[in-house]
Amino acid sequence: MVMPFDSLNELSDEALLVAFGNGERLAARVLTARLTPRVLGFAARMLKDRAEAEDVTQEAMLRLWRIAPDWRQGEAKVTTWLYRVASNLCTDRLRKARGVGLDEVAEPEDDRPGAAEGLQARQRADALQAALDTLPERQRQAVVLRHIEGLGNPEIAEIMDIGVEAVESLTARGKRALASALAGRREELGFEDG
Numbered sequence: 001m002v003m004p005f006d007s008l009n010e011l012s013d014e015a016l017l018v019a020f021g022n023g024e025r026l027a028a029r030v031l032t033a034r035l036t037p038r039v040l041g042f043a044a045r046m047l048k049d050r051a052e053a054e055d056v057t058q059e060a061m062l063r064l065w066r067i068a069p070d071w072r073q074g075e076a077k078v079t080t081w082l083y084r085v086a087s088n089l090c091t092d093r094l095r096k097a098r099g100v101g102l103d104e105v106a107e108p109e110d111d112r113p114g115a116a117e118g119l120q121a122r123q124r125a126d127a128l129q130a131a132l133d134t135l136p137e138r139q140r141q142a143v144v145l146r147h148i149e150g151l152g153n154p155e156i157a158e159i160m161d162i163g164v165e166a167v168e169s170l171t172a173r174g175k176r177a178l179a180s181a182l183a184g185r186r187e188e189l190g191f192e193d194g
Contacts (some may be wrong), residue, residue, distance in 0.1 A: 023070035
C-alpha cells in the first residue's frame with residue numbers, strides 16, 4: 001500500500017528509512033528532500049568545493065538507501081549515521097586533495113542577488129569560511145557540526161568517533177580561534193560593539 005505524501009512528511013527520519021526499506025519508494029523522496037540540503041551544506045563547508053560536496057552528498061545518500069533494508073531501529077539516529085558517512089567521505093577527499101593543494105580549490109559560487117544585505121551577508125560568510133579554513137580539520141569539523149549544523153555534542157562525538165569531552169575541547173578551541181581571527185573585522189563586517 002502506498003502512503004500519501006502528506007502522511008509520509010509527518011514521519012521521523014528513522015520511520016521513513018524503514019518505510020523505504022520495506023518498499024515505500026515515496027519515503028525516499030521525502031527523506032531525501034529533508035536531509036540532502038543539510039548534508040550538502042556540511043560537505044560544502046568541509047570541502048570548500050560545491051561540486052565535491054555534491055558528490056559526497058550523493059554518495060552518502062546512496063549508502064543510506066543501500067543499508068535501508070538492514071537498518072536496525074534504535075541503534076543510531078539516521079542523521080548521525082548520515083553525517084558520519086559524509087564526514088568520512090569528506091576526510092577521504094581532503095586527504096587525497098592535499099597533494100593537489102587546498103588553496104587551489106575554487107570557492108563555491110553565490111547564487112543570491114546582489115542587494116546590499118546580500119553583499120554584507122556574503123562578506124560575513126566569506127570571513128567566517130576564511131576563518132574556518134584556518135582551523136585544523138578536526139576543530140573545523142566539530143565547530144561546523146555544532147554551531148552551523150546545530151547538532152548536540154553527544155551526536156557529534158558519535159559522528160567523529162571521539163568522546164563528548166573531546167568534542168567540547170575541539171569546539172571551545174575552535175570558537176576561540178574563530179573569535180581571534182574575526183576580532184579585528186567587527187566594524188568591517190557590520191557588527192556594532194555595544
